[in-house]
Amino acid sequence: MKNILVWFRNDLRLHDNLPLYQASLKAEKIYFIYCIDTRWFEETHLGFKKTDIFRTKFLLESLASLRMALRKKGSDLIIRVGKPEIEVAKVAEMLQVQAVFASKETTNEETLIEFILEKHLENKKVRLELFWNYTLYHLDDLPFPIQKLPNIFTEFRKCVEKDATLRSVLPTVQHFNPISHDFLVGEIPSLTDLGFQDVSISNKQVLHFKGGEKEGILRLQEYFWETDSLKTYKETRDSLLGANYSSKFSAWLSLGCLSPRYIYQEVKKYEKERIKNDSTYWLIFELIWRDYFRFVAKKYGNQIFQEFGIKQNSLQFKNDIYLFKKWIKGETGVDFIDANMRELNQTGFMSNRGRQNVASFLVKDLQISWIWGAMYFESKLIDYDPCSNWCNWMYIAGVGNDPRENRYFNIESQAKKYDAKGLYVKFWLSDF
Numbered sequence: 001m002k003n004i005l006v007w008f009r010n011d012l013r014l015h016d017n018l019p020l021y022q023a024s025l026k027a028e029k030i031y032f033i034y035c036i037d038t039r040w041f042e043e044t045h046l047g048f049k050k051t052d053i054f055r056t057k058f059l060l061e062s063l064a065s066l067r068m069a070l071r072k073k074g075s076d077l078i079i080r081v082g083k084p085e086i087e088v089a090k091v092a093e094m095l096q097v098q099a100v101f102a103s104k105e106t107t108n109e110e111t112l113i114e115f116i117l118e119k120h121l122e123n124k125k126v127r128l129e130l131f132w133n134y135t136l137y138h139l140d141d142l143p144f145p146i147q148k149l150p151n152i153f154t155e156f157r158k159c160v161e162k163d164a165t166l167r168s169v170l171p172t173v174q175h176f177n178p179i180s181h182d183f184l185v186g187e188i189p190s191l192t193d194l195g196f197q198d199v200s201i202s203n204k205q206v207l208h209f210k211g212g213e214k215e216g217i218l219r220l221q222e223y224f225w226e227t228d229s230l231k232t233y234k235e236t237r238d239s240l241l242g243a244n245y246s247s248k249f250s251a252w253l254s255l256g257c258l259s260p261r262y263i264y265q266e267v268k269k270y271e272k273e274r275i276k277n278d279s280t281y282w283l284i285f286e287l288i289w290r291d292y293f294r295f296v297a298k299k300y301g302n303q304i305f306q307e308f309g310i311k312q313n314s315l316q317f318k319n320d321i322y323l324f325k326k327w328i329k330g331e332t333g334v335d336f337i338d339a340n341m342r343e344l345n346q347t348g349f350m351s352n353r354g355r356q357n358v359a360s361f362l363v364k365d366l367q368i369s370w371i372w373g374a375m376y377f378e379s380k381l382i383d384y385d386p387c388s389n390w391c392n393w394m395y396i397a398g399v400g401n402d403p404r405e406n407r408y409f410n411i412e413s414q415a416k417k418y419d420a421k422g423l424y425v426k427f428w429l430s431d432f
């Protein structure tokens with residue numbers, strides 16, 4: 001094949017990137033494109049943007065980092081703003097490529113775009129080739145067909161740990177062909193261009209999240225090698241304050257700035273060079289959760305976005321909009337919930353312990369649909385990932401993969417256990 005256009009999606013990196021690597025084997029010339037989808041910034045029927053400022057800022061930084069990395073290797077990143085199914089097809093035609101290579105997505109909105117783009121490309125005699133690229137374990141390497149995916153995580157984990165092979169990290173391509181100077185590569189828009197006014201992010205944020213492959217790798221260096229935090233991860237992961245109680249890799253993983261296989265490889269290196277213990281294993285264990293939810297989404301399709309979930313349980317909600325707004329603002333009067341929601345609102349991040357509690361509180365105590373909560377998280381989270389978000393919400397609501405019936409988080413005892421001295425609540429509620 002002569003020319004291939006690599007369409008970046010949630011895989012904003014040069015390392016361990018399957019479509020990019022495959023393109024480098026097959027093409028004489030490779031071009032790169034990313035399209036910012038304007039539908040992400042529309043308002044939902046609940047009155048907030050589908051994608052708010054935190055993730056947008058992180059995305060723009062990731063694109064700048066990717067563009068710089070590509071320029072260093074002789075190429076560039078073409079940027080378009082609009083609908084990818086239209087913009088990518090237009091650029092493919094202009095550059096006279098024979099194929100577009102990209103990562104295969106799993107959830108409805110993304111796969112619909114793939115479908116429409118494929119049709120547009122067909123008309124121009126261009127092929128769309130999609131590659132499974134997000135998980136630690138490749139879909140094709142699972143020891144069962146996706147329809148036989150166990151509904152209980154532990155069964156899945158034991159099965160893959162025993163019978164699935166893990167692919168190694170792919171080599172990073174070192175040099176690319178230049179793109180013609182006449183070609184309009186496009187500017188990366190600013191936050192203001194995308195309709196955001198207020199760009200202030202609280203300096204109380206748990207970590208200064210900066211988007212990009214380079215920044216993701218730096219965070220890994222810091223968490224594993226400089227601060228040695230990995231060796232105590234299992235003991236600290238349920239904490240609430242500070243940069244190093246957990247890895248914070250989620251933001252970089254969700255946009256693909258970090259590859260899960262690269263993290264795995266670094267854990268193995270750490271185990272050889274520093275220490276191998278329950279904590280080093282536990283980080284991989286959590287990455288297997290991440291895989292699991294993507295495979296659940298693959299198996300169940302749109303059911304993960306529907307109120308009855310994959311268990312098909314019908315739930316009764318009161319859906320009091322006033323209480324929902326109180327929850328959103330962190331004004332429920334329950335300090336532990338309010339502190340977590342304020343952290344989310346001011347920084348785009350919340351710990352896993354916090355997420356479990358605010359989600360349970362919304363659904364079980366306020367009796368508000370988990371769909372509303374998941375939509376709000378989708379808007380605010382810097383690390384939003386459709387599969388992890390919606391499947392975790394389903395799990396908490398009791399319509400997902402939790403084998404236990406009627407799990408309930410007692411917020412008071414959770415706060416006593418995880419914020420025994422009230423430091424977290426004080427930290428987030430003290431301004432008010």
Ligand SMILES: Cc1cc2nc3c(=O)[nH]c(=O)nc-3n(C[C@H](O)[C@H](O)[C@H](O)COP(=O)(O)OP(=O)(O)OC[C@H]3O[C@@H](n4cnc5c(N)ncnc54)[C@H](O)[C@@H]3O)c2cc1C
Pocket residue numbers: 237246247248249250251253254283286287289290291293350351352353355356359377381383384385386388389390392393396
């Ligand atoms: C209601 C709810 C919504 C959530 N929404 C998201 C989301 O949109 N995006 C997201 O990445 N995670 C989501 N999570 C999972 C989890 O809370 C975050 O991955 C984690 O808090 C991110 O912090 P970390 O990177 O420091 O995690 P660490 O504890 O350091 O874990 C390492 C990595 O393992 C993965 N991981 C850890 N826990 C989970 C989990 N429960 N499910 C799936 N993957 C996991 C993440 O990729 C994470 O980066 C959600 C959890 C709940 C309860």
